[in-house]
Amino acid sequence: MGDFFKGSDFSALPEELVRHMKLHRHIDSFTQKSVAFQTSRRRLDPSFRHARSVIIDVFYDHFLACRWGEYHDSSLPDFSRGVYRGLQACHEVLSPGLQEQLPRMVEYDWLTSYRQPQVVERVLQRLEERLDHKIPLASGFSELHCWRDELEHDFARFMDELAAVVERWKDSH
8 A cells, every 4th residue: 555655645545544654664664674574685696785685575465464463453354344444444545546446345355365475476576567567576485485484484573563563653642
């Protein structure tokens, strides 16, 4: 969702959506500094260079979907439906790109679908296509199989770090 909102003018958005957007950006900022995330990046073949961050971000989305019950009280399908309902409720103020994508997000339940490795592979392929094949993201999928156990361990450490970061953010916002 954060990919569809650029800039910092959230004046047209509902307060609850603004809060989620700001938290999402805070998490993104923290992620790039996270020791666990950087450890995961370094595990990947160096030939991926800067693409390693994007690949690990997609892998972490996959691990979160697979291990959702460890981090949230509601089921991932229930949480996803709530996200989709929230986005549909403020459809008119969403960016044109998100307005266009939202029906597909709902129909194919993008958030829950990240549990499936073939979806992770397809996401990396589509991201590479969006970048006119300038960055080799699709071939990074093989790294998931090579390093899965280690990456999942890094992810668990990352989530431990993130829980404290999110709690502090919520206390101050």
